[in-house]
Amino acid sequence: MTQVDHADLDETVDVPDPMQHQDGQAPDGRWLDDGQQRAWRAFLLGSSRLNDALNRQLEAEAGMSLSEYEVLVRLSESPQRTLRMSELAAELVFSRSRLTHTVRRMEDRSLVERRTCRDDGRGVNCVLTDTGFATLQQTAPGHVDAVRRHMVDLLTTDQLRALGEAMAIVAQGPSPQAPAAAGSGTPTP
Amino acid sequence: MTQVDHADLDETVDVPDPMQHQDGQAPDGRWLDDGQQRAWRAFLLGSSRLNDALNRQLEAEAGMSLSEYEVLVRLSESPQRTLRMSELAAELVFSRSRLTHTVRRMEDRSLVERRTCRDDGRGVNCVLTDTGFATLQQTAPGHVDAVRRHMVDLLTTDQLRALGEAMAIVAQGPSPQAPAAAGSGTPTP
DNA sequence: TAAGAGTTCTTGAGAGTTCAACCATTCTCT
């Protein structure tokens, strides 16, 4: 329905389409075939819609972004509800800078506190406050519910498991010495 | 490895953990069981890493963000390489405002042009320029390659297909009259 | 045809993110 029918065209367009081949095949390894293309597009569309939905829900119900929520969750799961900034950043796939800014804003709302590390003078520990924990407890049900409505409950058990497994592999990323293929990749610095 | 062992704690923490139950079960429908939790986390981690990697690649090789790249792709696939702003926004899951800003920046670099609609005075058509098309052609191989390295080539055909199918369902989203479940969801305005 | 309501897009301000310095501390090596 949102798809535009190319057949409507009065002028012929067979300029080489960089993303799709008419015969649905990938002649060399450089393009994606139809199935790969479909999967990739579905991923892009689905993940942005999902992200959108969850952010909206959290924003509306708790005045919080998904990023902030995830900070709370990680801290709540850590011993002493404490984590080094760098570990937190690594787990969340945040840049250090992003985490610094995010945590500063959360500190302003008393959700977390920062304390310099005793054993490493460079380090800073981020600690979940009681306020932060209480906020998480109030917020969690609504969030989990949204995750269910927008993903978990839409899929069968098998589908969800398959999705999880695939994404776990994607999260791992390419092995460092994987073939960098045509024209990209760092030329061994 | 990144997982923190709660057993290490010297103080007992059995405050109700908002995201995880010790027995790995979801007593009512409100929480996620272990498998669901794993899948969800894998999705979060994988999608942010993937997004990161692709953005970096495009930024480095073409000085462009993934958002901008997608604009180019959609336009290149459309008749006359033209799309109404609103259609483009809908396809990309961008807010109108976001698209306006993005397109303005791209217009500054001569990648696209804007023309007011002939048939609807409110509408604006976004048109891919020759420069934009050429840029897309130069950029596409590197990008496709990155998509392969960071996703497609990491999965078996079946895994990729399963991922695509699941994400297509997620993209559909919950059916409008789906049970809103506990305490959230719009109360029929 | 004129008022009101809805649509399409833009604008500007505010909030979040990134990038490139930067400071402080710790590690390494001689």
Added chain:
DNA sequence: AGAGAATGGTTGAACTCTCAAGAACTCTTA
């Protein structure tokens, strides 16, 4: 010990996105 490199974190400016308001147009209805 001390120079240099590496690590951990912060800062501020530039950039991007969101939100609320507004401008221009079309549709409906009386």
